[in-house]
Amino acid sequence: MKIIKKIDVNEISKWSSWPARLLGLSEWKNIKRDASKIESEYDKDKYGKTLVFFNKSKKKPTMEALKQFEYHDYRGTVCVSSKEKLLITKAEDALGEYYKILAREVLSEIKDGDAVVELGCGYGFNLDLLKKKSKKDIRFFGGEFSQNAVNLGQMYFKNVGSDIKLSQFDFYDKEYKLFENIDGPIVIFTAHAIEQIPDISNMFRALRKYKSKIRSVVHLEPTYELHDDSLLGLMRKRYAQVNDYSRNLIGALKDAGDVKVLSVQKNFFGLNPLNVSSIVKWKFKK
Numbered sequence: 051m052k053i054i055k056k057i058d059v060n061e062i063s064k065w066s067s068w069p070a071r072l073l074g075l076s077e078w079k080n081i082k083r084d085a086s087k088i089e090s091e092y093d094k095d096k097y098g099k100t101l102v103f104f105n106k107s108k109k110k111p112t113m114e115a116l117k118q119f120e121y122h123d124y125r126g127t128v129c130v131s132s133k134e135k136l137l138i139t140k141a142e143d144a145l146g147e148y149y150k151i152l153a154r155e156v157l158s159e160i161k162d163g164d165a166v167v168e169l170g171c172g173y174g175f176n177l178d179l180l181k182k183k184s185k186k187d188i189r190f191f192g193g194e195f196s197q198n199a200v201n202l203g204q205m206y207f208k209n210v211g212s213d214i215k216l217s218q219f220d221f222y223d224k225e226y227k228l229f230e231n232i233d234g235p236i237v238i239f240t241a242h243a244i245e246q247i248p249d250i251s252n253m254f255r256a257l258r259k260y261k262s263k264i265r266s267v268v269h270l271e272p273t274y275e276l277h278d279d280s281l282l283g284l285m286r287k288r289y290a291q292v293n294d295y296s297r298n299l300i301g302a303l304k305d306a307g308d309v310k311v312l313s314v315q316k317n318f319f320g321l322n323p324l325n326v327s328s329i330v331k332w333k334f335k336k
């Protein structure tokens with residue numbers, strides 16, 4: 051990623067409207083992140099609009115064009131974070147860096163013949179990217195709450211002749227039925243999807259049923275509990291609170307009991323420096 055310059059935390063308010071919101075100096079209404087919020091923000095707004103764009107386009111858009119449509123406000127010069135550093139770069143370079151990290155961290159866990167399952171996969175952008183980047187023989191599956199995203203992904207993959215399979219899935223379900231029809235070994239990953247779940251403890255209860263076929267799990271997710279009391283750390287914590295984002299991934303991992311944490315790369319990279327991806331890898335103990 052080409053860095054234009056490094057900035058001090060004091061300068062972040064020039065690049066983000068969040069510090070003013072977090073300090074109560076510009077309008078903000080705290081969110082309750084329940085099913086109706088996910089339906090309105092993702093199913094109806096983001097994915098509903100992207101689905102209309104797909105259906106209306108005479109020449110069917112590429113996956114990259116769908117992402118561009120969805121991310122229309124992420125352009126120009128942006129502020130990202132790498133560990134605790136704040137960096138200015140071009141939006142396209144930032145996205146390139148993020149997807150390079152995602153592909154590297156997930157693909158390195160997968161062996162020939164494995165299945166890979168993304169939970170909270172949207173319309174399957176990441177799965178499509180991994181399939182294009184991998185030379186291995188991998189089966190690709192996605193689970194997603196938004197029916198519009200599932201429909202869009204299914205139409206897209208059918209149109210391009212891809213065998214990536216998406217189905218409806220909810221992190222809060224008691225049973226994760228999509229795993230019943232997938233043979234192991236399975237590598238699971240999530241990318242800013244657990245972020246949407248304030249309390250993720252249910253996922254560990256639900257996944258345990260399939261533990262014999264799960265090779266490992268990779269998360270690119272914010273880790274609330276790992277933020278320190280620096281100004282940046284405090285802003286990151288408050289950002290998660292006012293958006294009702296995930297706040298117990300690390301605690302739920304510890305509470306699970308039968309889980310071995312393989313690695314934690316704290317606050318590794320943030321397309322939004324206040325909502326930064328840590329990279330967490332774990333597996334069920336035998």
Ligand SMILES: C[S@@+](CC[C@H](N)C(=O)[O-])C[C@H]1O[C@@H](n2cnc3c(N)ncnc32)[C@H](O)[C@@H]1O
Pocket residue numbers: 088092093169170171172173175176193194195196199219220221222240241242243244246247
């Ligand atoms: C920030 S998006 C990330 C999507 C995708 N992982 C990506 O990287 O492009 C968050 C995703 O989580 C999904 N999501 C939110 N709540 C969910 C739930 N309870 N069960 C499954 N998916 C959920 C949203 O619909 C959305 O697709």
